Amino acid sequence: xxxxxxxxxxSAQSESATQDAPPxxxxxxxxxxxxxxxxxxxRHIKTAAALIIGDEILNGKTLxxxxxxxxRFCFEHGIELKRIEVxxxxxxxxxxxxxxxxATYDFVITSGGIGPTHxxxxxxxxxKSFELPLTHHEETLARMTEMTRNRPDIxxxxxxxxxxxERMALFPAGAEVLFIAPDVWVPVVRLGGKLCVFPGIxxxxxxxxxxxxxxxxxxxxxxxxxxQQIFTSLPESSIAPYLTELQARTKAAGIRVGSYPLLSRGVxxxxxxxxxxxxxxxxxxxxxxxxxxxxxxxxxxxxxxxxPIQGSAAPSLELDNVAAGALxxxxxxxxxxxSMRFYSFDFRELDxxxxxSSTKISTAHSHNPVVSILTHDFTRICSPKLSSPILTGTxxxxxxxxxxxxxxxxxxxxxxxxxxxxxxxxxSAGHPLTSSDSVAYLRPYTCxxxxxxxxxxxxxxxxxxxxxxEQFDVRFEQSVYVLSEMRSVYRDKALSVDSISRYIKFHxxxxxxxxxxxxxxxxxxxxxxxxxxxxRMLEYFLEVYTVDRMQLALLWLNNWPAGLKLNTELSQFYCxxxxxxxxxxxWILRHLAPHFPFFxxxxxxxxxxxxTMIVSLLSDTLSLLTAHLQICYLISTAVxxxxxxxxxxxxxxxxxxxxxxxxxxIDSWDYEIDQLLLGTILFTLVAFLYPTVLTxxxxxxxxxxxxxxxxxxLDTISALLNHFPxxxxxxxxxxxxxxxxxxxxxxxxxEPEALILQSQPASLSSIFRHYAHLWSGLSSHYHPLRLFRxxxxxxxxxxxxxxxxxxxxxxxxxxVDSAGSFTAAYxxx
Numbered sequence: 023x024x025x026x027x028x029x030x031x032x033s034a035q036s037e038s039a040t041q042d043a044p045p046x047x048x049x050x051x052x053x054x055x056x057x058x059x060x061x062x063x064x065r066h067i068k069t070a071a072a073l074i075i076g077d078e079i080l081n082g083k084t085l086x087x088x089x090x091x092x093x094r095f096c097f098e099h100g101i102e103l104k105r106i107e108v109x110x111x112x113x114x115x116x117x118x119x120x121x122x123x124x125a126t127y128d129f130v131i132t133s134g135g136i137g138p139t140h141x142x143x144x145x146x147x148x149x150k151s152f153e154l155p156l157t158h159h160e161e162t163l164a165r166m167t168e169m170t171r172n173r174p175d176i177x178x179x180x181x182x183x184x185x186x187x188e189r190m191a192l193f194p195a196g197a198e199v200l201f202i203a204p205d206v207w208v209p210v211v212r213l214g215g216k217l218c219v220f221p222g223i224x225x226x227x228x229x230x231x232x233x234x235x236x237x238x239x240x241x242x243x244x245x246x247x248x249x250q251q252i253f254t255s256l257p258e259s260s261i262a263p264y265l266t267e268l269q270a271r272t273k274a275a276g277i278r279v280g281s282y283p284l285l286s287r288g289v290x291x292x293x294x295x296x297x298x299x300x301x302x303x304x305x306x307x308x309x310x311x312x313x314x315x316x317x318x319x320x321x322x323x324x325x326x327x328x329x330p331i332q333g334s335a336a337p338s339l340e341l342d343n344v345a346a347g348a349l350x351x352x353x354x355x356x357x358x359x360x361s362m363r364f365y366s367f368d369f370r371e372l373d374x375x376x377x378x379s380s381t382k383i384s385t386a387h388s389h390n391p392v393v394s395i396l397t398h399d400f401t402r403i404c405s406p407k408l409s410s411p412i413l414t415g416t417x418x419x420x421x422x423x424x425x426x427x428x429x430x431x432x433x434x435x436x437x438x439x440x441x442x443x444x445x446x447x448x449x450s451a452g453h454p455l456t457s458s459d460s461v462a463y464l465r466p467y468t469c470x471x472x473x474x475x476x477x478x479x480x481x482x483x484x485x486x487x488x489x490x491x492e493q494f495d496v497r498f499e500q501s502v503y504v505l506s507e508m509r510s511v512y513r514d515k516a517l518s519v520d521s522i523s524r525y526i527k528f529h530x531x532x533x534x535x536x537x538x539x540x541x542x543x544x545x546x547x548x549x550x551x552x553x554x555x556x557x558r559m560l561e562y563f564l565e566v567y568t569v570d571r572m573q574l575a576l577l578w579l580n581n582w583p584a585g586l587k588l589n590t591e592l593s594q595f596y597c598x599x600x601x602x603x604x605x606x607x608x609w610i611l612r613h614l615a616p617h618f619p620f621f622x623x624x625x626x627x628x629x630x631x632x633x634t635m636i637v638s639l640l641s642d643t644l645s646l647l648t649a650h651l652q653i654c655y656l657i658s659t660a661v662x663x664x665x666x667x668x669x670x671x672x673x674x675x676x677x678x679x680x681x682x683x684x685x686x687x688i689d690s691w692d693y694e695i696d697q698l699l700l701g702t703i704l705f706t707l708v709a710f711l712y713p714t715v716l717t718x719x720x721x722x723x724x725x726x727x728x729x730x731x732x733x734x735x736l737d738t739i740s741a742l743l744n745h746f747p748x749x750x751x752x753x754x755x756x757x758x759x760x761x762x763x764x765x766x767x768x769x770x771x772x773e774p775e776a777l778i779l780q781s782q783p784a785s786l787s788s789i790f791r792h793y794a795h796l797w798s799g800l801s802s803h804y805h806p807l808r809l810f811r812x813x814x815x816x817x818x819x820x821x822x823x824x825x826x827x828x829x830x831x832x833x834x835x836x837x838v839d840s841a842g843s844f845t846a847a848y849x850x851x
Contacts, residue, residue, distance in 0.1 A: 051165055051207070054200045059239045060215025061128060066239040070096050070129040071105040073119055075144055076222060079108050079134070087224045088133045095231055100246035100296075101129065111135055116147035124216050129238070131231075134222030138186040144219060145211070149194035152213050159199055162191040165207035202233030210234055247296050255288035265291065353770065354421055354779040362522050363759040364422045365781055418765075421779075489740075492824040493638040496744065497631060500531055522760070530749035538632035538743055545636060546629020549622055557618035561611075564647055569608035572651070572725070576601055579717055588714040596718045600654050607650030634743045641736045648729055655722040656818070662719040663816030665712055672705040719816075726819050727809065733821045734804045741796050741827040747789050758783030799826050 059065065072092050078084040089106045096103040104127060109115045116135075123130045135144030149156050166187070170176040179187070190208075193199065198212040210230055211219040218234065220227050254261065258281055269279040277295035284290060357363045484491040511528045549556065580597040582588065625639045645652070674680060675698065680691035693701075753760045763784030770776040802808070803822040812819055 051201065051204045053202065053204065054209075054237075056236050057198065060198075060212070061239055066241050067101050067128040068241070069104050069127045070101045070131075071103070071123045071127040072107070073116075073123060073130065073132045074106065074108040074134060075111060075116060075132055076108075076134040077110050077141070080110055088220070088222065088227045091224070091228050092131060092133075092231065097247060097249075099235075100241035100243075111141045111143060113143055113147045113150070116144065117151040120148055120151045120217060124214055128216060130217040131220055132217065133220050133227060136190060136219060136221055138189050142189070145192055145194065148213060148217070148219065152194060154194040154196055154213075156192050157195045158188060159191050159193050159209075161201075162193075162199065162207065162209055163188060165201075166191060169205075169207050200234065200237055202230055202237070206230070206233075210237075212237075245296055247294050250293040252291045252293070253288060254291065258283045258289045261289060261291070350775060350777070351773070352767070352777045352779050356424060357422065361760075362525065363757070363781075364522065364762065365418045365765055365779070366762040367418065367764060413765075489641045489737075489824055490635065490638040493635050493740070494631075497535070497635070500535055504528065504532060504535075526750060526753065526761075530747060533749045533752075534744070534746060535632065537746075537748060538634055539630060541743075542629035542631065542633035542636055544629075545633055546626035549626030549629075549636075553619040553622040553626070556622050557615075560618055560622075561615045564611050565608070568648060568651060569604055569611065572604050573601060575721055576604070579721065583717075586713070586717070588717060589711055592711055592714045593718075596658075596714070600657070600718070603650050603653055611647070632743075634740050637736050637740045637743070641733055641740075644729065644732060644736075651722065651725050651729065655726040658715075658719040658722045659816060659818055662715050665708055665715055666816050668708055669705070669712070672701050672708065675701040676705070723813050723819070727813070730804070730809070730819050730821065734800065737822055737824075737827060738800055741800065742793075744827075745792060745796060747792075750789050751786075754783060754786070754789065761789070763788055796827060 061067070070092075072089050074086055074089055076084065079086050086108065089108075093103050093106070095101075105123070107119055107123075109119055120130070120132070132144060132148075135142050135147075146156060176187075193211050194213060198215075200210040200212060201207075202210055206226075206229070208221060208226065208230070210233075213219070220230055261281070265279055265281055272279060272293070272295075275295060277293055280292045280294070282290045282292065354365070357365075507524065507528045511525055576597050579588070580593050621643070625636060625643070628635045628639055671681075674688065675693060678690055678693065679688050681687075682689045750761055759781050761784045762781045764782045766780050766782055767777045768780060770778055800822060803826075809819065811817075
């Protein structure tokens with residue numbers, strides 16, 4: 023019994039290529055010779071179009087990936103793709119579309135409809151379009167037969183089935199049949215020198231399209247486009263006027279400006295042109311900000327610089343049409359492309375601190391500290407022509423990207439020296455310069471997104487109650503971040519400030535996790551090896567301090583402590599109710615005590631997840647083992663806060679006041695005699711009961727305060743471990759210029775009028791600045807005065823929210839890769 027596949031009308035084409043041959047057989051059929059230029063001598067492809075054929079594409083059953091790959095293929099090789107059209111398996115539509123596209127464009131491809139089934143009518147329709155008969159191609163039949171002769175399912179086919187297979191070798195007579203690989207029997211059929219027929223299977227389509235490169239008259243490398251991409255968090259409407267003005271200024275240079283808004287993220291702006299030095303110059307000088315400083319213009323050629331062959335003498339300058347003394351030169355150390363060094367006004371531009379926002383600090387900001395320093399520097403030689411400091415963010419950007427311009431010039435010079443031999447043309451065509459050489463991009467593994475979303479939905483209800491779940495969420499996000507960043511970090515060739523920040527963030531995250539695991543394994547081993555001793559200590563502590571001592575304290579309070587006479591009935595109710603809760607919890611603890619060694623071993627085994635996981639588990643264990651004290655505290659706090667609220671209301675009644683809920687204020691009010699009498703009775707009752715309520719509240723509020731202080735210690739340890747800038751510190755020691763904190767000028771020893779620009783490393787205080795933010799959050803939440811106010815007002819004492827001290831170095835931007843496809847980075851918030 024045969025099985026009918028519903029995957030695609032192209033499924034029968036899977037008999038082609040390497041799938042037909044047994045794995046042990048290596049086919050080595052000869053390739054087709056490269057013919058003459060089908061467009062004519064001296065001509066090359068300028069425009070292209072794609073014709074996607076298939077009902078399964080139109081009804082949404084099959085995702086079309088071939089057109090996207092063809093679009094990237096055209097962009098990389100300097101071909102302007104004008105049209106992509108999807109049509110059904112209809113003969114009239116195929117004839118009309120193929121004739122129209124061949125008459126309009128230089129290079130046309132079709133995808134789909136060349137299988138053995140009844141709806142594969144591409145070859146037959148194209149034969150009618152070009153008015154050619156259909157004939158079997160003998161070499162294609164021979165290769166197909168040879169490569170499938172060892173397959174039992176093919177050998178046992180009936181005559182009717184073999185006839186169906188041979189339809190895949192039924193081509194229009196006179197068409198070019200190009201075999202592009204020695205192990206693929208499916209050829210590329212070219213009609214009229216322009217239209218090429220491809221299968222619809224994406225992998226086979228991509229391989230055959232790449233193999234067709236030697237047979238295509240591609241544009242020269244000098245006409246291939248380059249793309250610079252800039253991301254901004256501003257909305258598209260805010261930058262629309264500037265983009266209009268930017269397009270007007272770049273139109274003469276042949277640069278196109280395009281904006282691509284990302285929902286709730288920002289805008290990605292692309293600059294596309296064919297002159298890479300000009301494009302890089304615009305990228306370095308313009309960025310994503312309006313041009314407000316009139317002194318910032320495009321770089322201009324002043325002359326030539328000749329470096330000495332030996333010695334350390336200053337280079338000699340030959341200036342063109344520049345008066346002597348009109349310029350003051352500043353020398354700087356050129357940065358190597360792979361050194362990851364750069365000049366910066368402020369350490370905050372290197373966005374690596376975990377508590378910082380992902381928004382970069384613009385060097386052109388009006389509050390730039392360097393601008394203020396240079397403005398008030400009375401030792402600086404001032405010129406009446408200079409109304410603003412000459413050292414701006416644009417100048418530093420040009421210094422940081424000077425290697426990019428140098429590479430562009432050198433590459434252009436090498437292109438001029440390379441001969442135009444077919445071998446060199448083929449090599450250059452196989453490795454085109456794309457925008458990935460100059461743009462940093464993020465290509466996360468989007469396959470993690472469904473898993474991440476599912477786990478986060480499961481964790482959200484638990485994260486509010488268990489710190490270990492919150493820490494697991496942090497560790498899971500770090501794992502996804504490392505896996506998603508790994509490829510882009512090591513493939514990034516732009517080495518911009520953003521890419522360097524991403525590199526340091528990535529390795530700082532990796533080093534943090536590894537060191538956290540090392541410390542966790544060491545401490546976990548200690549817990550596992552001493553689980554019996556620690557279990558006995560834990561049992562003793564819980565039994566004595568959380569059960570026995572609390573029961574004795576309740577009994578002491580119920581027997582007029584220190585001569586303080588409490589309300590007998592209310593005190594007995596408090597004592598018996600709270601004693602019941604504590605005694606019940608003590609019974610539970612006694613039954614759990616034999617399992618304490620296993621629980622301690624589990625906590626120690628979790629050291630493989632890091633020391634932070636052990637700290638989080640200890641915090642959760644503390645909350646669980648003191649749950650009875652938490653319940654008693656909540657009960658006493660609820661009664662105490664209600665009494666305070668009632669006393670405040672009765673006090674307002676005695677003063678003739680009332681709270682106005684509409685205006686949120688205290689207004690005067692006239693009460694009746696019966697209201698005042700009832701208020702007096704209630705106030706007397708509450709006043710006599712208040713000492714009893716206060717006494718029991720003070721007992722459990724004190725115990726809650728002690729538990730909160732232990733939680734504060736554990737939270738502080740977890741926050742310090744999660745935010746330690748280990749990798750940044752190592753870079754600060756190894757290569758200070760990779761973590762710059764500013765620039766300074768020094769006088770040249772060889773030229774009195776010249777200055778030398780030097781980079782200053784970031785100070786340790788700036789690297790650890792985020793610890794100040796963390797400590798401010800912890801200290802403000804656990805401040806003694808705040809805790810005292812909470813206690814006196816009857817408000818609940820809570821631990822600090824974990825979100826306030828969680829790991830936040832993972833970026834939450836949406837980036838666009840060099841091919842123009844949008845991918846979303848994982849957002850941990």
